[in-house]
Structures are given as C-alpha cells and as structure tokens.
Amino acid sequence: xxxxxxxxxxxxxxxxxxxxxxxxxxxxxxxxxxxxxxxxxxxxxxxxxxxxxxxxxxxxxxxxxxxxxxxxxxxxxxxxxxxxxxxxxxxxxxxxxxxxxxxxxxxxxxxxxxxxxxxxxxxxxxxxxxxxxxxxxxxxxxxxxxxxxxxxxxxxxxxxxxxxxxxxxxxxxxxxxxxxxxxxxxxxxxxxxxxxxxxxxxxxxxxxxxxxxxxxxxxxxxxxxxxxxxxxxxxxxxxxxxxxxxxxxx
Numbered sequence: 001x002x003x004x005x006x007x008x009x010x011x012x013x014x015x016x017x018x019x020x021x022x023x024x025x026x027x028x029x030x031x032x033x034x035x036x037x038x039x040x041x042x043x044x045x046x047x048x049x050x051x052x053x054x055x056x057x058x059x060x061x062x063x064x065x066x067x068x069x070x071x072x073x074x075x076x077x078x079x080x081x082x083x084x085x086x087x088x089x090x091x092x093x094x095x096x097x098x099x100x101x102x103x104x105x106x107x108x109x110x111x112x113x114x115x116x117x118x119x120x121x122x123x124x125x126x127x128x129x130x131x132x133x134x135x136x137x138x139x140x141x142x143x144x145x146x147x148x149x150x151x152x153x154x155x156x157x158x159x160x161x162x163x164x165x166x167x168x169x170x171x172x173x174x175x176x177x178x179x180x181x182x183x184x185x186x187x188x189x190x191x192x193x194x195x196x197x198x199x200x201x202x203x204x205x206x207x208x209x210x211x212x213x214x215x216x217x218x219x220x221x222x223x224x225x226x227x228x229x230x231x232x233x234x235x236x237x238x239x240x241x242x243x244x245x246x247x248x249x250x
C-alpha cells in the first residue's frame with residue numbers, strides 16, 4: 001500500500017521521488033478524502049510526511065477539531081516471519097522470538113509491520129505499565145496456566161481432534177458426513193472409494209490432537225485427574241483405531 005501524493009499522483013513525499021513511500025495512515029472519512037482529492041475515490045492512504053502536511057492543512061481550514069479520530073494507523077503484511085527478536089535495541093542473550101505484536105505503537109519500530117519480540121523484550125514492551133492493550137500473538141502455553149474457560153476450550157480441541165480417527169463403518173454418521181454423502185451421490189462418486197478417502201483424511205487430521213497432547217500437556221502435582229483421564233482414554237482409543245490399519249497413512 002502506498003500513499004497518495006500532494007500532487008495527485010501516486011507519490012507520497014514532498015520531493016516527488018520516483019519511488020512511492022509506504023503508507024502509514026489511512027483516512028476512512030469520505031468527506032475528508034474528497035476534500036483533499038476530489039478526483040479520487042475514497043479511501044485515502046498517506047505516508048508520514050503527507051500525513052503531517054495534510055493535518056496542518058485541515059487544521060488551518062478549520063475543517064476538523066480532532067485529526068486523530070479521522071486517521072487510522074495501518075500495518076503492512078509480514079514479509080518474513082523471523083525466529084529471532086526484531087527489536088533493534090534488544091540486549092537479551094536468548095533472542096529467540098516468542099511473540100508478535102500487531103499494535104501501531106510497536107509496529108512503528110518495524111516499518112509499520114508486526115514486530116517479533118524475544119521473551120525479555122516482550123516483557124519490557126508489554127506489562128502493567130505499558131502495552132497492556134496491545135494485540136499480541138503468542139504460542140500456546142500449558143493448559144494449567146490458562147484461565148478455566150480457555151483451558152476448557154483447549155482440552156476439548158485436543159479431544160475433538162483425537163476423535164477424528166474413527167474405524168471403518170463405526171458409529172452413526174454426523175450431519176456433516178450425511179451432507180457429504182448426499183453431495184457425492186449427486187456427483188455419482190463411488191461410495192466405497194469416497195468413504196475410505198474421507199476416513200483417511202480424518203485420521204490425518206487426528207494427528208494434530210496427538211501433537212498438541214504431547215507438546216502441551218505436562219503432568220503437575222495439581223493437574224486435574226479427570227481431565228488427564230479423559231484425554232488418556234481418547235489417546236488409547238486413537239491408538240487402537242490407527243495402529244493396525246492396513247496401508248495406514250497417519
């Protein structure tokens with residue numbers, strides 16, 4: 001995304017260089033966009049220099065009282081997901097990235113792109129004094145460190161994934177399976193071939209339940225026995241379903 005220049009071209013700086021600058025602001029108010037560029041349809045993007053110039057112009061015209069409410073910060077797509085901290089002032093010894101921040105306050109340090117932080121920088125940037133309202137993506141942690149509601153979602157997700165491994169001809173068809181069966185019948189697809197292919201896909205999907213279980217579930221002294229028992233019973237059922245299948249692809 002590039003900004004619109006003051007001369008009406010796709011140029012975004014005062015010197016009218018050949019290469020447009022990256023946009024850092026977007027104006028969603030059509031009246032402002034049409035006032036500034038009547039020959040161009042909304043919405044309007046601005047680089048930093050053009051945003052400063054336009055802000056002064058609008059204020060001098062007494063068109064707006066609050067510039068900040070009309071312009072939104074924007075993030076550009078992540079070009080490459082780095083495995084190390086992208087903070088230029090990072091002083092941590094362990095620089096493996098553990099979080100990604102999408103908030104403008106942090107992304108502005110990375111060319112208006114979401115920035116990756118190591119554990120130390122993450123704690124400095126996001127704590128009770130600053131960054132508490134930032135939009136952050138972090139890896140899944142141990143279920144026992146999550147809030148009860150989120151913990152319940154994670155446990156149910158693992159169990160649901162393990163349940164995807166079902167033996168041939170077992171149980172009653174779900175609504176999704178019935179719908180797919182009717183679709184295949186309309187398309188005149190062989191039922192036996194369709195059933196086998198569909199069940200193979202479900203068994204492949206069930207692997208993610210095993211990976212989540214192995215990667216996240218660690219036994220602790222206060223681990224709820226009923227939750228562990230439920231997940232272990234589903235794991236044994238998964239193993240019983242997939243271990244002895246001919247030409248098993250899981």
